[in-house]
Amino acid sequence: MVGDAFEANWLDLREPVDSESRARPLERLLTQHLRGRERLEITDLGAGTGSNLRHLAPRLTDSRGVQQHWTLLDADTALLSDVPARTRSWAQARGYTVVDQNEGLEITGRAEAPFTLDIAPRQANLQADPLPVARADLVTASALLDLVSRDWLQAFAQRLWEIGAAALIALSYDGHIAWQPQVAGDEEVMRLVNQHQRGEKTFGTALGPDGGAVAAAELEAAGFELETAQTPWRLGPSDQALQQHLHAGWAAAASETAPHRAEAIRAWLERRIDLLESGQGQVTVGHLDVLALPPG
Template sequence: MGDAFEAGWLELREPVDSESRARPLERLLYERLRDRTRLAVADLGAGTGSNLRHLAPRLADARGGVQHWTLLDADPVLLADVPGRIRTWARARGYAVVPKDAGLEVTGRAEAPFTLDIASQQSDLSADPLPVGRVDLVTGSALLDLVSREWLQAFAARLRDSGAACLIALSYDGQIAWQPQIAGDDEVMRLVNRHQRGEKTFGQALGPDGGAVAAAELESAGFTVETAQAPWRLGPGDQALQQHLHAGWAAAASEAAPHRAEAIRAWLERRMDLLESGQGQVTVGHLDVLALPPD
């Protein structure tokens, strides 16, 4: 996977992420927010803005109105890429884009006219899990497998105080299934999951348990919580993404068990050969988590 937060990787995964998200949870969220004519959204670990690009037009379909988005990330390089990515995305959809002092304004029409007021904010989420004022919705993706239980407890408390709904998508759940299977698959999955539970920016990461632990913590904080599977299903047509993904898995597995590096290298070469020959499918498990505050 290389650097999980490198812009090229985020660009590769964005279409698959959008296709894989759990639509039933999104529909529950849109129904809850349907009557809001103004909506304040905080996007955690925003990267280059993929959550906005996926959710904003769908929220507009449900309600029109004005959406104020604050994109929060610790990486200034990724945040610097946001305006260009948003302009390209918006213009491809026929939306108007106007620069503002603090970001961009995007206007368009879905079922009703809508405006997106977009600002970026460099923030250390490990120090403060929700570094914004009162918002209506908190979003994130590929996040819960990176954080610690302590971080989730602090986040749940802050979210409860804000009164916001929350949708965090695509947290890795520890399940990988390959077709065809080859020797080494089970070992690599086991080692990747061990690596996922290592020390990360947010403390001792929960790894594949992150989504389930988040659901439990949010429910304990008084939210109505729904979860749904959101697996990636990758085939030969996703060759570039699969190559990047498998290289990242091999690197993580080798870090977790350096004495197995040679065997892991052989496994990776076999996987790459399969991809080059037009074979190789993999399903990667993810969990989406929706938390709705009391009415």
């Protein structure tokens, strides 16, 4: 969400927490909407190393099972190049069958029911107009909406409506951070981080913490049926590595936003790291999941 948010190491650290935090009721509503289709065409935007697929694919099965074709789109070829190895390890750990297939994978397994995944990583410019999604039953993404602009979201909603796809957009940061215990500087850092989040990003002037709520409003205005859910991270001392990485990123973003406060922010970070290393320190980070379903 800040700093080196697209580092593979950061994505590894957050993947299990992301999976635990996501809104299961929205996933069940989505599965009901897709029920009865023998094959699903799914496009994952800003797919990174494939964590969204690894969480969601086993949950999109009904009692008959389903074949899923996943197209993973990202501008970062380095992250996409990690998809096959990471997804192969994930599948093999669960006893799934894995077959190499050109630049992708075919995975056969069983969760609630049997499923088959065809996985195709593809480099793509997600700023393109129209969005490079030709056909899909589902367009999904994770930790994306805080990076995009209102114009991008309006074009996204229009494209979804044109192709008749559902959307599940998970884990958009909503601007709320709560620490226990509190220390001096918490409120200032949160304010500066949120200001940084609204800066100029890859997709133009980013919506930052407002991204999830704006996406829900734009999708509803386009005609979709909307459901949202709060999906906060709840991190404790056992999440020390993730917390250290997260707090360092926050401190860097806050210092970039207010360079004259860099010394105070550095002192805040030292207090936070000291707490973590002493076995203390909890933080709740707010996120929003958004589900958009075509009517009917």
